[in-house]
Amino acid sequence: xxxxxxxxxxxxxxxxxxxxxxxxxxxxxxxxxxxxxxxxxxxxxxxxxxxxxxxxxxxxxxxxxxxxxxxxxxxxxxxxxxxxxxxxxxxxxxxxxxxxxxxxxxxxxxxxxxxxxxxxxxxxxxxxxxxxxxxxxxxxxxxxxxxxxxxxxxxxxxxxxxxxxxxxxxxxxxxxxxxxxxxxxxxxxxxxxxxxxxxxxxxxxxxxxxxxxxxxxxxxxxxxxxxxxxxxxxxxxxxxxxxxxxxxxxxxxxxxxxxxxxxxxxxxxxxxxxxxxxxxxxxxxxxxxxxxxxxxxxxxxxxxxxxxxxxx
Numbered sequence: 001x002x003x004x005x006x007x008x009x010x011x012x013x014x015x016x017x018x019x020x021x022x023x024x025x026x027x028x029x030x031x032x033x034x035x036x037x038x039x040x041x042x043x044x045x046x047x048x049x050x051x052x053x054x055x056x057x058x059x060x061x062x063x064x065x066x067x068x069x070x071x072x073x074x075x076x077x078x079x080x081x082x083x084x085x086x087x088x089x090x091x092x093x094x095x096x097x098x099x100x101x102x103x104x105x106x107x108x109x110x111x112x113x114x115x116x117x118x119x120x121x122x123x124x125x126x127x128x129x130x131x132x133x134x135x136x137x138x139x140x141x142x143x144x145x146x147x148x149x150x151x152x153x154x155x156x157x158x159x160x161x162x163x164x165x166x167x168x169x170x171x172x173x174x175x176x177x178x179x180x181x182x183x184x185x186x187x188x189x190x191x192x193x194x195x196x197x198x199x200x201x202x203x204x205x206x207x208x209x210x211x212x213x214x215x216x217x218x219x220x221x222x223x224x225x226x227x228x229x230x231x232x233x234x235x236x237x238x239x240x241x242x243x244x245x246x247x248x249x250x251x252x253x254x255x256x257x258x259x260x261x262x263x264x265x266x267x268x269x270x271x272x273x274x275x276x277x278x279x280x281x282x283x284x285x286x287x288x289x290x291x292x293x294x295x296x297x298x299x300x301x302x303x304x305x306x307x308x309x310x311x312x
Contacts, residue, residue, distance in 0.1 A: 021081075022086075029075060030043070032071065033072060075094075102137060111259065115151070131186070166178055169269040185268045186260045188203070192287070197267045199279060200267040202276050276290060
């Protein structure tokens with residue numbers, strides 16, 4: 001009877017130790033690397049989930065008999081979590097999933113800055129991706145994902161998207177290759193969030209008749225190469241002699257000026273058929289389109305409520 005009473009007391013003692021509230025205060029998630037039982041026990045003590053290393057080692061070994069052991073990964077534990085609950089969560093393998101969003105139209109400079117700023121990603125960026133080589137999206141990742149890994153994942157996502165969509169392009173998409181599609185899509189992306197198919201059609205019509213695209217975002221890119229201009233584009237800044245400036249040079253720029261999203265890419269692959277050569281934002285979610293420059297000037301004068309003689 002004495003033996004059984006002692007055994008019962010020991011069991012109750014360990015049960016109490018396992019289930020009592022700890023002094024754990026979550027400031028950052030816990031990273032569990034490949035480690036033995038002693039290292040795992042030390043981690044639990046260091047995190048104030050337990051306060052006695054010897055008893056923690058015994059608890060870890062006892063729970064291991066019941067198939068509860070540490071699994072590699074990053075875990076979010078609740079405040080004052082008990083030792084039993086902590087080991088159970090870490091045994092579950094339900095690691096923390098992080099997300100990072102690359103917005104449509106972000107330049108490579110902006111993408112790199114966002115990746116560098118994310119504290120949940122590891123490592124450095126070994127090589128910046130070429131402009132227009134990644135697909136904007138929200139990407140999920142877990143420890144220990146590297147910053148460069150996100151770039152690779154986003155590049156493969158774009159390659160797969162283009163592999164599927166390029167063969168399905170409309171006959172109205174007269175561009176020669178995928179780089180040209182991404183280049184025009186990057187311009188459409190920076191120009192507008194609405195009526196993309198029509199604006200893509202306007203630009204394709206300009207290319208068809210060898211007319212300059214005259215896109216302001218290309219002039220900005222010519223000045224800053226993906227950085228913010230910091231002010232509204234000035235008329236005098238449209239004359240910079242740079243291969244990306246479509247106010248000076250005919251045809252497409254040599255490469256994309258941003259990373260276009262799916263919508264802009266699809267707009268270029270499936271543009272609206274149009275004879276319009278000009279457009280200006282009219283407000284209320286629409287543009288005013290026109291076939292001639294004179295009609296274009298009249299639209300601008302009407303929208304801005306100015307005399308047509310004041311429209312350049």
